[in-house]
Amino acid sequence: MENYRSNELLPASLDAAKAHGVTERDVYEATDYYKTPRGQQPGGATKMLFSHAQKTLAWDAFAFTEVLLTQPVMVVVGEKVGAFGAYRDGLEVYGRAMVSQDRQLVSLPDFSHYELYDKPEAVQEALEKVIPFFNTHLG
Numbered sequence: 001m002e003n004y005r006s007n008e009l010l011p012a013s014l015d016a017a018k019a020h021g022v023t024e025r026d027v028y029e030a031t032d033y034y035k036t037p038r039g040q041q042p043g044g045a046t047k048m049l050f051s052h053a054q055k056t057l058a059w060d061a062f063a064f065t066e067v068l069l070t071q072p073v074m075v076v077v078g079e080k081v082g083a084f085g086a087y088r089d090g091l092e093v094y095g096r097a098m099v100s101q102d103r104q105l106v107s108l109p110d111f112s113h114y115e116l117y118d119k120p121e122a123v124q125e126a127l128e129k130v131i132p133f134f135n136t137h138l139g
Contacts, residue, residue, distance in 0.1 A: 005050040010035060026082030029114035038118065061089070065096040072102040072137045076126045078111035086113035104133065 010031045011017035017031050033039035034046050048056065075097075077090035094105045106129045111122040 007048050007050055007053070008046065009048060010046050024083050025080065025112055026084040026086075026114070029082070029112060029118075030084070033114055033118050062093055062096055065093055066098060069093070069097040070099050070101070072133070073097050073100045074104045074106060074130060074133045076106045076108070076116060076130065078113050078116050078122070079107055079109040080112035080115070082112055082114075084113065102137070104129075106130075 010027065011020060011022055013035050014028075014032055017028055022028055022031070034044060073094075075090045075094040077087050079087065081087045091105075094103060097103045106126065108116070108122065108125055111119065111125070115122040116126055117123060
């Protein structure tokens with residue numbers, strides 16, 4: 001990507017986030033996860049080619065939800081809402097999955113999106129719902 005302009009989507013580190021006054025929950029928690037050894041991966045998705053921005057922003061991830069999402073679906077969201085929209089997106093996909101014969105919404109009040117996969121207590125609470133759902137539909 002050295003010959004192409006790329007946009008860094010997160011601060012380089014938690015120290016950089018703090019130095020720039022970043023306090024928004026999703027930006028801070030994403031930086032805490034993806035810019036530390038817990039979540040950092042070579043080629044990790046924290047950069048985007050500038051030339052891809054328009055297509056990315058115009059993409060509708062839920063365009064065919066009402067037609068294609070017919071299988072059982074469980075949506076797990078954290079109620080500690082951040083600016084990236086994971087909570088809103090979760091509610092949207094749940095609301096649009098009307099043709100699913102079994103759709104369930106699990107809303108966890110004490111956790112954010114990133115905590116749902118980065119904090120053991122959040123993962124445990126989510127799995128208490130997800131595992132029985134999988135056992136019912138995949139077992």
